[in-house]
Amino acid sequence: MKKTTVLAPVVAIGALALAACTSQVPRLTPANEASPVAAPPAPPAAPVPPAAADARAKVAVSGSRLNMQEMQRATPHAYAPAPSVVRPAPLQLLAPVPQSADKFPDKEGNKSILVSEQPVSTFSVDVDTASYAFVRRMLADGRMPPLQAVRVEEMVNYFPYKYAAPAKASQPFAVTTEVMPSPWQKGNQLVHIALKGYDIQTAQRPRANVVLLVDVSGSMGPRDRLPLLQQGFRLFAEQLRDDDMVSIVTYANGTSVALEPTSGKDKNKIIDVINKLQSSGGTAGGDGLQRAYAQAERNFDPKAVNRIILATDGDFNIGITDPKQLEKFIVDKRKSGIYLSVFGVGLGNLNDALIQRLTQSGNGNAAYIDTLLEARKALSQELGSTMFPIANDVKVQVEFNPAQVAAYRLVGYETRMLARQDFKDDKVDAGDMGAGHTVTAIYEITPAANAGKLVDPLRYEQAAKPKAASGKGDELCFVKVRYKLPGQSVSKQLEHAVRADAARNSLDAAPDDQRFAVAVAAFGQRLRGEQQLDDFSYGDIAKLADGARGADPDGYRAEFVKMVRMAESLGQVGQAGSVSQR
Incomplete structure (x- = not known):
């Protein structure tokens, strides 16, 4: 991929260049620096030729180094210093743009797998949304996101979908599937798997026993960090019922209990x-986690949902800082029945990789708060789906029929992959689902009829074509879902067969929700530079998403189309910093 470097603050550089071209250069003095001794007056300025004046105007507008060099070559006498004048060293007015310290999990995209070699795919569900909000913020700032920051499943699962819902709470979610042509690879198909959680009404939900663990270190000062979280937490407090309980733990150089357990009916005290x-x-995040868990355990309510909500902008640099130690601590605490949610904020110091490790180890979920609207979505509108679990350790396993499918590729979920034997092992941790939440997974499959396009047949392979078990030859695949009800240690299982004759003849024939999810999955793959999307442009993605918007009361889908257009524009004109031309 071609890299292009562009200087961002061009106007400021142009203004500096213009000032340097004049015969009198003013001394800029910071507020905390003593005024220098007055220098002797400079000699009168030499007349500026018209050509140089025109060139200066160009510099002031564009800040172009090339234009400045052209000016000097065209009129060297206008810029030569007088022999008697000793000029000071150039002033360093513009600090270099700091390198970002954001950290993300580094996982390559899933590859296509031959069914003949590995017919079973297993993964843990993921209801996090952090990646989508981070990508949105980067694009809004006019920058393409780092490839590692893009997790396709989190982008797809950011949106609400009206999938078929279960009829009763005893079956916590329903499974539905759709099969449709792939829009980016002719001849391939997409298997869309949807899980819809049972939605608990506000009056039916259990009590909430919450510890807010808030990073109040020095880096949390900017408006997009602690002040933004405070706005979100005020919205959260307004949603509390009278029988809910909230306490607040803070950490910086040390830790402190800012609010002992307080009833939800005392909202004014909580908000104050x-x-x-x-x-x-500093940032004693490890100590803060220990203090928060101790607080939650001391006030544990067996009839409530006990949860810690950690809000932070970055890494831990005091106390327990080793990611493995932190992960082990969270795994041990998971057994206590206390859930963990993590909300990240800010840019430049975000340790998304650590956040992912903590939430995946601690029966948790992660979100990224970039705006007040996102804070409202995560802490108010989706309070049920983020706070109140209806199923724990949810795992999905898909077995593909070799008589129908030659190869498959799971789109996303790279950090959630499980071994086949993990599916039935109830000791293996997996993702949790909250009330009313949806989970989407998409497989791209190559039909068995196209197997010859993938690999040559083995010389010693039996000539006979693979056969499915009797009565199951028309199945594309078989979906199994295992889960535990909250508080239980033994899992249950749902099963769903996907039949070949259920495939849609065209993508347009699929429902809006499924087509929109495919558009989001395509966008995530395109941002990651995955070669499967080389011939499917941002314009194609925007068109697909726009045609599948359907009912969009909160405008999330319209916003997504604008994001795709922004990425398309950045790909055409470049951006400040290092740009991958794709």
Whole structure:
């Protein structure tokens, strides 16, 4: 991929160049620096030729180094210093743009797998949405996101979908599937798997016993960090019922209990403490987690949902800092029945890789808060789906029929892959689903009839074509879902057969929700530079998404189309910093 480097602050550089071209250069003095001794007056300025004046105007507008060089070559006498004048060293007015310290899990995209070699695919469900909000913020800033920051499943699962819902709480979710042509690979098909959770009404939900663990270190000062979280937590407090309980733990150089357990009916007291939070000091996140879990255990309510909500902008640099130690601590605490949610904020110091490890180890979920609207979505509108679990350790296993499918590729879920034997092992941790939540997974499959396009047949392979078990030859694949009801240690299982004759003849024939999810999956893959999408442009993705928007009361889908158009524009004109031309 071709890399192009562009200087971002061009206007400021142009203004500096213009100032340097004049015969009198003013001394810029910072507020905390003593005024220098006055220098002797400079000699009168030499007349500026018209050609140089025109060139200066170009520099002021464009900041182009090339234009400045052209000016000097065209009129060298206008810029030569007088022999008697000793010029000071150039002033360093513009600090270099700091390198980002954001950290993300580094996983390559899933590859196509031959059914003849590995017919079974297993993964843990994922209801996180952090990747989508981070990508949105980067694009809004006029920058393409780092490839590692794009997790396709989190982008797809960011949106609400009206999938078929279960009829009763005893069966916590329903499974539906759709098969449709792939829009980016002619001859291939997509198997869309949807899980819809049972939605608990507000009056029916259990009590909430929450510990807010808030990073109040010095880096949390900017408006997009602690002040933004305070707005979100105020919205959260307004949603509390009278029988809910909230306590607040903070950490910086050390830890502190800012609010002892307080009833939801005392909203003013909770909000008052939230409003008084201030940032300063280091980041003792490991100690903060220990203090928060101790607080949650001390006030544990067996009839409530006990959860810690950690809000932070970055890494831990005081106390327990080793990711493996933190992960082990969270795994041990998972057995206590306390859930963990993590909300990330800010840019430049976000340790998304650590957040993923913590949430995947601690019966948790992760989100990224980039705007007040996102805070409202995560902490108010989706309170049920983020706070109240209806199923734990949810795993999906798909077995493909070699008589129908030659190869398959799971789109996304690279950090959630499980071994085949993990599916039935109830000791293996997996993702959790909240009330009313949806989970989407998409497989791209190559029909058995196209197997010859993938690999040559083996010389010593039996000539006979693979056969499915009697009565099952028309199945494309078989979907199994295992889960545990909250508080239980033995899993249950749902099963769903996907039949070949259920395939849609065209993508347009599929429902809006499924087509829109495919568009989002295509966008994520395109951002990651996956070769399967080389011939499916951002314009194609925007067109597909726009045609599948359907009912969009909150405008999320319209916003997505704008994001795709922004990525398309950045690919055409470049961006500040290093740009991958794709």
